[in-house]
Amino acid sequence: xxxxxxxxxxxxxxxxxxxxxxxxxxxxxxxxxxxxxxxxxxxxxxxxxxxxxxxxxxxxxxxxxxxxxxxxxxxxxxxxxxxxxxxxxxxxxxxxxxxxxxxxxxxxxxxxxxxxxxxxxxxxxxxxxxxxxxxxxxxxxxxxxxxxxxxxxxxxxxxxxxxxxxxxxxxxxxxxxxxxxxxxxxxxxxxxxxxxxxxxxxxxxxxxxxxxxxxxx
Ligand SMILES: [Zn+2]
Numbered sequence: 563x564x565x566x567x568x569x570x571x572x573x574x575x576x577x578x579x580x581x582x583x584x585x586x587x588x589x590x591x592x593x594x595x596x597x598x599x600x601x602x603x604x605x606x607x608x609x610x611x612x613x614x615x616x617x618x619x620x621x622x623x624x625x626x627x628x629x630x631x632x633x634x635x636x637x638x639x640x641x642x643x644x645x646x647x648x649x650x651x652x653x654x655x656x657x658x659x660x661x662x663x664x665x666x667x668x669x670x671x672x673x674x675x676x677x678x679x680x681x682x683x684x685x686x687x688x689x690x691x692x693x694x695x696x697x698x699x700x701x702x703x704x705x706x707x708x709x710x711x712x713x714x715x716x717x718x719x720x721x722x723x724x725x726x727x728x729x730x731x732x733x734x735x736x737x738x739x740x741x742x743x744x745x746x747x748x749x750x751x752x753x754x755x756x757x758x759x760x761x762x763x764x765x766x767x768x769x770x771x772x773x774x775x776x777x778x779x
Pocket of ligand 1: 692693694695696697716717
């Protein structure tokens with residue numbers, strides 16, 4: 563079973579990916595992880611990626627393409643895979659399809675974690691963390707007992723710099739602009755499954771699980 567998971571920042575993509583991998587023993591294909599590994603191991607493609615990163619530029623699609631081909635050509639991939647955080651754009655989706663076709667594979671399911679922006683904004687801008695013990699709070703959903711103080715160690719809670727409304731709105735509009743065409747592209751082959759990601763974690767996973775059970779048959 564070959565899957566993609568798609569979701570906006572804060573939709574719970576990381577958590578759901580972990581739960582899917584745990585139960586279905588798929589290979590996790592994360593372009594971010596693969597890039598870091600290629601750079602660390604100094605592979606030809608890693609060295610190329612490093613050049614762009616050193617200049618503070620985005621690693622271009624051609625380099626990512628090579629990394630994906632390399633990964634999908636390995637034997638363990640026969641067990642099935644889960645792509646997480648890729649493809650992000652229509653061009654990447656078209657390219658991935660071409661790679662898979664070449665390898666005699668296809669995408670069986672695209673899990674789209676659906677959630678309104680207003681909810682994501684609360685999830686992310688409401689997040690506070692404790693610099694002392696690492697505990698995470700949310701002022702809307704899981705507030706500390708005393709405003710601004712950690713329940714466990716009494717330290718002053720902080721907000722991550724990226725968790726502010728302005729930078730989130732940029733990330734969300736970027737996400738919608740790029741991802742909507744990707745979803746529409748996969749809709750054409752009937753593989754997209756929309757999951758209500760506003761529900762409790764267990765319920766979101768139960769819905770995904772039901773979809774995957776169906777795909778396994
Ligand atoms: Zn604390």
